[in-house]
Amino acid sequence: MSHTNNARRDFLKSSVIIGAGLTMGLAAGTAYSLEPRTKITIENIYPFFNPHQQGITSPAQHHIYFIVLDLHSQDVDEIHQMFKTWTEYSRQLTQGKNVQTYSQNGYVPAVDTGEADSLNPYNLTLTFGVSPSFFTKLGIEKAKPAELVDLPHFPRDQLKAEFTGGDICIQACADDPQVAFHAVRNLVRVARSEITMRWSQSGFNSFEGTDTPRNLFGFRDGTGNPQGEELDKTVWYEGNNWLKGGSFLVVRKIQMFLETWDRTNLNEQQHTFGRHRDSGAAYGQKKEFDPVDLDKKDANGQPVVPEDSHMHLAHKTGLKMLRRSFSYSSxxxxxxxxxxxxLLFISYQKDPQQFITIQNKLGNIDKMNEYITHIGSGLFACFAGVKDENDYLGKALFEAL
Ligand code: HEM
Known part of the structure; x- marks a missing residue:
């Protein structure tokens, strides 16, 4: 496990340098020191111990740093240990602490990279998932839930190799971009013997108060998301295995052709979604959250919500998912x-089939297709939450092997 390896490497490195320092008459630790992390307040913390991982039904923050990793090691024990270390690190990070306490030894690299020193936790959440290839590479296919199979090819997909594949994902969300990046950077740093980085994307989500955010097409995005009990029924895996209480994460990197969109007249834009841009209300309704009525007809007997509009097609499936997407500009x-x-589209659902059915409906006829292309993709099973000090990420999976 890297932790031990790193510690050993660091020790070897430091003993050489300390040796040199002593020869020159310097005592290690007097040369350099770092203050423990100080915070402006200790507000904006999500409790780390929770039946479900945070970052799924937690209200969406303003920033995301999403990363997909490849396994570099195929040793199950090492990966098991890596998740234990990640649990400990995540617990510290989400509480606004550094990954470990700084040592007073100035001759070794600092244990924390430092760019979040004196920053608030900013509602940081860290959410971990594993893909179908995680099980193949580790030779533990028997523990792979039946639902966890690569997503099929969808109509009009133009996926690029550089934004697909990978074995593990980490979704870091926070109300500050540097806090999110710092978390991922330190998690990757401690596991550098076990994993390599495959692709990543940062994103933003801007809104005032409890308003629904607007995406880069200028439309409110997230209105139709399930709430309350329906939300729980939509996202949490119910199967009787290690994933119980977890969820499936679908990520799609979707390029949006903003220049083409900006040349499109407002009526056409609104028909694309079947919603009004300003209020967010569905066609035929007045307010944003008024219920959608797909059966409503206009004077000519045509559906008020156009049949090829994004919302009509998605709504008609009768299926729900939790969309927790972020815009990107790169x-x-x-x-x-x-x-x-x-859009870095991210959805959570208890069964990937919810996404597959909706995307198949959208793929061919969605009016929005003229303005977008799917270029990245992934499916990950996200563990249940870490319940207490004796628990850790993936414990139920590793114990089932
Ligand atoms: C760049 C890509 C996309 C954009 C800009 C976009 C935008 C929107 C907007 C503006 C709405 C209406 C407001 C709302 O309910 O949030 C909506 C609804 C929805 N979208 Fe998307 N979307 C995109 C991709 C997708 C994808 C890939 C899926 C899933 C396969 C999806 C599934 C849904 C669903 C389920 C709804 C709610 C429908 C209902 O009312 O029940 N969207 N989307």
Whole structure:
């Protein structure tokens, strides 16, 4: 396990340097010291111990740093230990602490990378998931839930190899981008012997108070999300195995052609969704959360909510999912000279089939397809939460082997 390896490496490195220091008449620790992390307040903390992982039904924060990792080691014991270390680190990080207490030894790298020193926790949540290939690579297929199979190819998919695949995902969300990045950076750093980084995406989600955020098309995104009891019934896995109380995460990196969208007239834009841009209300309704009525007809007998609109198609399936997406903007597409921007679509559901059925419906006829392309994809099973000090991420899985 890297922790031990790192500790050993660091010890070897430090003993060499300390040796050198002593020869020069310097005592280790007097040269350099770091203060423990101080915070402005200790507000904005999600409790780490919880029946479910945080970052799923927790209200969406303003920032995300999402990363997909490849397994570098195929040793189950090492990976088991890595999740124990990640649990301990996550517990500290989400409580606004550094991953470990700084030592007074200035001759070794600091245990924490430091860029979140003196920052609040900013509602940091860390959510971990494993993909179908995680089980294949570790030779533990027998523990793979039947629902966890690679997503099928969908109509119009234009997936790029650099945004697909991978064995583990970490979703770090916070109300500050540096806090989210710091968490992932330190989790990756401690596990560098076990994993390599495959792809990552940062994103933002802007809204005032409890307003529904607007995506880069200018429309409120998340209105139709389930709430309360329906939300719990939608997301938490009910099967009788280690994943019980967990959830399936689908990630899709979706490029949005903003320039084309911006040339499209407002009526056409609104028909694309079947909702009004300003209020967010469904066609035929007045307010954002008024119920959608797909049967309502206009004077010509045509459905008020256009049949090829995004909302009509998604709603008609009768299926629910929790969408917890973030916008991204990653500079300029060098091939087209246009914005490289879009939606890091993330949904949680108790069964990947909820996503598959809806995406199959959207894939061919959704009016929105003219303005978007799916370029990245992944499916991950997210463990149940860490319940107390004796529990850790993936405990139920590793104990079932
Ligand atoms: C860039 C891509 C996308 C954009 C800009 C987008 C935008 C929207 C907007 C504006 C709404 C209406 C407001 C709301 O209920 O949130 C909506 C609804 C919805 N979208 Fe998307 N969406 C995208 C991709 C997807 C994908 C890939 C799926 C799943 C396969 C999906 C599933 C849904 C569902 C289930 C609803 C709610 C429908 C209902 O009223 O029951 N969306 N989306």
């Amino acid at each position: 500079g300029i597409d060098s091939r087209t000279g246009q914005f490289d921007a879009g």
